Amino acid sequence: MQMAHVADWKKDTVAKLRNIIKDHKTVAVVRVDRIPGVQLQNLRAHLRDRMSFMVAKKTLIKLALESMKDEKPGVEKLTDILDGQAAILGTDMNPFSLYKILNSNVQPMPAKGGEEAPEDIRVEAGETSFPPGPIVGELGKVGIPAAIDKGKVIIRKTVTPVKKGNVISRDLALALTKLEIFPFQVGIALDGAWEEGLIYRPSDLDVDMDAYKQDLITGAQLAMNLAVFTAYMTPKTAVPIIRKARIQALNLAVNTGILNKDSSDLILSKAYGEMLALAGIMSAEALDEDLRALVAGAAAAQPASAAPGEAASGEEAATGDGGKEKEAEEEEVSEEDAMAGLGALFG
Structure with a gap:
């Protein structure tokens, strides 16, 4: 029986994906759906110094992940998370830092028409940069009240031409783009990350770092207070415990009239x-x-x-x-x- 021929480019792609997985402490599967080519290239260029990134077919990504399960146990579980137009990302950052960086590197994108509004889209009242012309009628046609005032087109009142979840029409999309209102944000969406045998999902990584830091500080302070109160001796608590004991001993000496050089x-x-x-x-x-x-x-x-x-x-x-x-x-x-x-x- 003749074996199916595997194209060389597929072998090369799997080999490159394996190298990304092998050479980094953290491996992630990400989605790049709806990111136009220019924006995707910009994101890759911006993040190149901190991570390796490769878009490939899901079948090839699955092959690469499964072939690395002996060297990196558990990494093959990322195959269950693959969705949409996928890519493999490798970095030496921990998954929390990676998630934060990806979320902070989103770019605005205009509507094309036919998409659902991600939120209520508001058009604020005020002056525009447009001179008098057909734009007045175009805006009025999609529910944006416009007029001419002092030689410029103005928006007469604040309106919400489309609510969250409703479809943005083609005409409204063109009007919003002219007004430089970009309702969408595009970026690399992390679906899952592997580090040291553990799989992290976005819900695990969406942490308020400032609140987390404050919780750690509060926890450390409470632990120190408890250790000092119970006289639990450690290198960190020894000095406060001895200082507390000295104050208590001096207070006892003063109140009981025990004379010494300190009391x-x-x-x-x-x-x-x-x-x-x-x-x-x-x-x-x-x-x-x-x-x-x-x-x-x-x-x-x-x-x-x-x-x-x-x-x-x-x-x-x-x-x-x-x-x-x-x-x-x-x-x-x-x-x-x-x-x-x-x-x-x-x-």
Whole structure:
């Protein structure tokens, strides 16, 4: 039985496709439907430095993918995704970066007529660049109200000549092109990508990178807080955990009166403040001359520090006594706390 002859150009094409698959970390199948030749060449030229790209018949692409399944396990699954006019794309970028770059390299394309509108097409009111002429009637014919004003054609009001999903007529397509309204965007559409044995579909790759980055930052912060709170020691958490423990130990030492080189100044300051608070509620006859001077100095300092707040409150300034009563209430301490303060001060 005579074997069918395989054309040399088919062998060459499969060999080139295999090289693209073999030489790159990421392999993708893409669609180039509806991309005019000029736009496709522009896109290929723009992306050439970052990826290899080859349009071929789907049967040849399938042969190339299936022949590489031993070297790149799972890559043959891309054959199930092939659709439309297909191409193989190889790159060393990860699939997420590839998807983002392809989506950012789309080009506007005018309507030809007969297509469905991808969205509501609006024509804004305002001046055009056209001089008076047949264009007025052409625009009016497709539902775009035009008139002549000061020697130029104007659009009298904003209109939507075609809604999303409705067919764009040939006459409307010509009018939109003249107004430089291009309702379509053309680009290389990624249908699927392979990397390290995994297949990624567009739904997997359509990620808001800014939101994803913020989620990572928030997650790292929450993880750090949890690790520090639970004293989970790692190279990253060791310093915050030790710093937190030192603050807690110092706070315990101050509140329990344990004297050491770090806590002594704080304990004395605390005792000094409690002593002044106690002296402030005692009769003046019970205080010696030095204590009376200290109490008077503290009382004089408090209104000065409170002056900005009092100036901002007209009601308190008018009554005069309200603010002082509030301060007195805040300064009151229990007799037990006051005696503890004197004990800490005088031993």
